[in-house]
Amino acid sequence: MNSEKSPPRIPSEPRTRIQRRNHKAILDAALDVFSSKGFRGATVDEIAQAAGLSKPNLLYYFPTKEAMHLALLSTLLDVWLDPLRTLDPQGDPVSEILGYVRRKLEMSREMPRESRIFANEVLQGGPHLGDTLGTVLKPLVDEKVEVIRGWIAAGRIAEVHPYHLIFSIWSLTQHYADFDVQVRTVLGDEGADPFPEAERYLVALFTKLLTP
Amino acid sequence: MNSEKSPPRIPSEPRTRIQRRNHKAILDAALDVFSSKGFRGATVDEIAQAAGLSKPNLLYYFPTKEAMHLALLSTLLDVWLDPLRTLDPQGDPVSEILGYVRRKLEMSREMPRESRIFANEVLQGGPHLGDTLGTVLKPLVDEKVEVIRGWIAAGRIAEVHPYHLIFSIWSLTQHYADFDVQVRTVLGDEGADPFPEAERYLVALFTKLLTP
């Protein structure tokens, strides 16, 4: 009755130990390659090699290159948006926003590959994102924008355009992951790690911006 | 004596009318395709078609795909850095920097393809840029950083880390070109053009940041 040959059913819940291990290895290798070469620039062979598998073996776990990419994007999106979710309407406005800035900047330092994979994707118009931006990102942002509007109305932070405030947090923090080469080249050898200085700069910037 | 067959010598100074016309058409088409698909994602055929030429005919003008890309990058870099060059040490500090922000933002609106082509390139570590960042970009930035340091020392603007100030101008302005899809999706239908609002936001931001 069941005539299909594709073995690993749903990637979300791997069965055996081997499957779990290889799944993880593949996704990690894929993250490496996709983030540094982009979707088109990445080859299945390279990902397989990075994962320590043969190409057919990789294709045994993920039917296509796109499936891998998609699995990555959807898995990472949650992680990626998490800092914004934790923005607490009950907290102190300035601290909350500064906390968000710090978390995002930390993610740029700790997870630059994740940042770049999204940058690559969005840069090219999000051909693999489908309507994810509209159905996942936008509602979340809309929700938090309302929170910020409330803070502004209560006079607890300065009047700023809430959407552009969020855009500015994204761009300022992700810049250090996405354009890492440029940042390091311009800064030169002095101060090999740009992040401590960046944090000081961004905290000062947003403090001045938000203080009424 | 001259046994080579490649006809168009130096692209920088085209001879005939036809050559000039096709050169322009090719570079424009290449800008279109490279900026929307990335280097690897772009195909010579697609560029040729966009330029209204056959593939072999395109290859008659540019020997390789890389040559096209390189010609584009080096041509555009000057344009791209021009706003920074015009930062005038003699001018009023805040106005000069705000002027720079406005010019960069305008470039994001008027030349998003150029912004994206650089973003794509830098994102992947600048494999086609060679040492351009170190030899062209860095010296210019270093020079302007000195100007900013002078302004700070004179107490004419607030104390900010000059390098990160420049990074923040880049990221905040280019964000609207590079992540256009995201910006428009999040903003939704209301306010189809994000730029006027963006300008107001950025001017306010940098004014607050720089005013001592």
Add this chain to the structure above:
DNA sequence: TGTTTGTTTGACCAAATGGTCAGGAACACG
């Protein structure tokens, strides 16, 4: 007009690449 020089193309090629498949090895388990 004839000849030289510049422009264009159809046909073609080699390499890279995403993906398939039949069967072999390893493992689980009765």
Add this chain to the structure above:
DNA sequence: CGTGTTCCTGACCATTTGGTCAAACAAACA
């Protein structure tokens, strides 16, 4: 040990793609 399931591989295929080439065509010009 035997048997069914899971895991893995070498060989192979079709398509895409960057690039070549000989020859046709057009322009310039003597």
